[in-house]
Amino acid sequence: MRVDQHLQGAYTGHESMHGARKVDLSVTSNKQKEIALAAVKLFEQKGYHATSVQDIADEVGLQKGSLYHYIHSKEDLLLQIAHEAITQFNEQLERILAEKDLSAREKLVRAIRNHLTVSISNLQTTTVLLREAFSLGENQHRVIQELTDKYLDLWTQILEEGKARGEFRIDHPKLAALAILGACNWVYRWYKTSGELGAEEVARVFSDIFLDGVTAR
Amino acid sequence: MRVDQHLQGAYTGHESMHGARKVDLSVTSNKQKEIALAAVKLFEQKGYHATSVQDIADEVGLQKGSLYHYIHSKEDLLLQIAHEAITQFNEQLERILAEKDLSAREKLVRAIRNHLTVSISNLQTTTVLLREAFSLGENQHRVIQELTDKYLDLWTQILEEGKARGEFRIDHPKLAALAILGACNWVYRWYKTSGELGAEEVARVFSDIFLDGVTAR
Amino acid sequence: MRVDQHLQGAYTGHESMHGARKVDLSVTSNKQKEIALAAVKLFEQKGYHATSVQDIADEVGLQKGSLYHYIHSKEDLLLQIAHEAITQFNEQLERILAEKDLSAREKLVRAIRNHLTVSISNLQTTTVLLREAFSLGENQHRVIQELTDKYLDLWTQILEEGKARGEFRIDHPKLAALAILGACNWVYRWYKTSGELGAEEVARVFSDIFLDGVTAR
Amino acid sequence: MRVDQHLQGAYTGHESMHGARKVDLSVTSNKQKEIALAAVKLFEQKGYHATSVQDIADEVGLQKGSLYHYIHSKEDLLLQIAHEAITQFNEQLERILAEKDLSAREKLVRAIRNHLTVSISNLQTTTVLLREAFSLGENQHRVIQELTDKYLDLWTQILEEGKARGEFRIDHPKLAALAILGACNWVYRWYKTSGELGAEEVARVFSDIFLDGVTAR
């Protein structure tokens, strides 16, 4: 799904912005990627609002005006970044959900591991998604919100499945999903890449807690 | 603790800014409270950056210039709000930790319940604290960060205590604290006041999950 | 009638832009008048597009940003100017039409004289109205267009009246109105204030031509 | 007459711009014509300033950069259009003036008919000439202005001739010319192609008015 299907008249950023006669192959030019990366870096470091278009231009070694060959607007840039990030989360989780012969428990473990792995290996992007998407205008924000809601739904499905199969003993699957997802999403707030903790380790600890709780037996 | 003890030369906002003859009694005038409330409301609704000083002035029925009789700067206003919010969390949790004759398990339950109660009954303020504090300049942000770090420490203490007493079976008390606190902090992202779920209910579900996990036995 | 009644959310420029709690007395502050005059002068000399907000600010000795205490936007400034201009034309012509005991012939003569007098004594404003209004955005332009259409209607009424009374021998009152009004509107294109020709003289010549034609008898 | 005879060093647009080996035969390539047509259409619809070079490129299916193989500058394009338009008016009127054995009255009738016919059948071009030429820079504008002045002279000659021959009873031939030409030039402001009124009809009505006036006898 392309971002602009949700938007009125926004450029896609996936096709050449000038002429727009080329077929959309979701080809993102190198320069576009470079710009997106620069933006991610800066948005993560300084925040969306504190990052000026000039900053981004400087980072990629272009004139401010030249940036606009590749982006539609600063806001659109943020949208692209957030969209790609949440999409990756969604796609991966869908893949896990689609697997047959997997217990709900196992799905949950994998969901946690997957989320943390993706989250931590793309920490900057995840940070931008979770911290800056709110800076989007209403319409653009809605796009991300919907995808984010869907992500929650997928988690909820796992918990409902576990409940239905008798694997999980929970009253509110959705609330449980919110607890787990909340804990996972919070990671961008404290995880430092430099740290000694790997995503795998965090995932193991989180899984243990969410599956069996903290209580000694 | 006063905010400005962490800052170099910032006005406090707690003492009369003009004349400075009054003793600092942390007296906040009605107007100041009114302004802070307006700011909380607007910061929560539109975000800190999207809220102009004019917006705040309009909300309290003052002219932009008149606001500056009561606040030092827009940023300071945000700092006050965030500071007060995190301080409340800290104070309450300290009170819980200080209670004698309470099992770690019970302390954890209370900590969760307390956090969710405060969080949900001051949803706007909590949102501003958790979502907008990042917009503070470096120095001001550090103030909040330190208090926030301290809050995490308090949670960690509970978990360490539980581990030491053999109540909790955990390898990484801090990581456990981060999981639990993350889940709790995430609440501002999805909780709707209008909803049918009370803070108590959420607290119960969360406690169950964190204490005993999701697995059926 | 106030301009903004036709517009969605445009500031009026007639009331204080800040606070907007004052009653609208169509009070235009001196500064606002000064700015409007400067804009008229510059728009007439260089054209709307070639005039920058900076130019206007320079002309009134204000900083660019300070202008925005008095105007809503550059376009709004143009709208105000054009609106006031066409309104004056309309009001005067309505007054002429309303007079009893006046032959159509006499009304036409007065309409011509009035138009030329107003036009020539406010040559800059008239020029802006007739030459630059097209630079307005669609919505704003429509406002002016409607008033302009109304002005044509008033002229047409005179000619229809003359026809009905047997004073005028014309098949297409509206076409006649367009001819006469066109000739009168064209004046801003060639009239030079410095010239020796007074508005009265031009009016006399025009009246003669339109009433009796050019043919010798 | 070539446009650039009036300009210092401007490219003509009539000769091949690259290589300049070709003789100037006022050869306008198909592409150039296509571009000019696109420009006329857009300038008429949106105005010169609101039309970007990109718009024109889009209209002809070229890249922005490629346009510059055919035009010297956006402004030059406008100049060409306006120049061609006013030249046509001039040439036709000169032809009428040159006819022997024609009364002044008949010349005037033909001048009016000719102007309206040309004007209405090239309504877009005429609109651009009369509405947008002012957007030209000083030097370029002067070129058009001179041709325009000349056009007025031609009209004036008709009226002077009529006066000299006793056909017309007018004091100010030039003023009369301005009245008549003004009315005729105004046509682009109200004429709608879709309308039921043909140029011939308008011409008849206008001629009647200017020759015999509006008064019933």
Next chain:
DNA sequence: GATGAATGAGGCTTCATTCAT
């Protein structure tokens, strides 16, 4: 002839803050 990347100047507007009244 065509492309499209790149330029760089300039445009309009917003806004937190100050200060004289």
Next chain:
DNA sequence: GATGAATGAAGCCTCATTCAT
């Protein structure tokens, strides 16, 4: 205490034009 005029810096974006490929 209150006002509102003024500031000035900064921000995002547009666009005509050039030029290497």
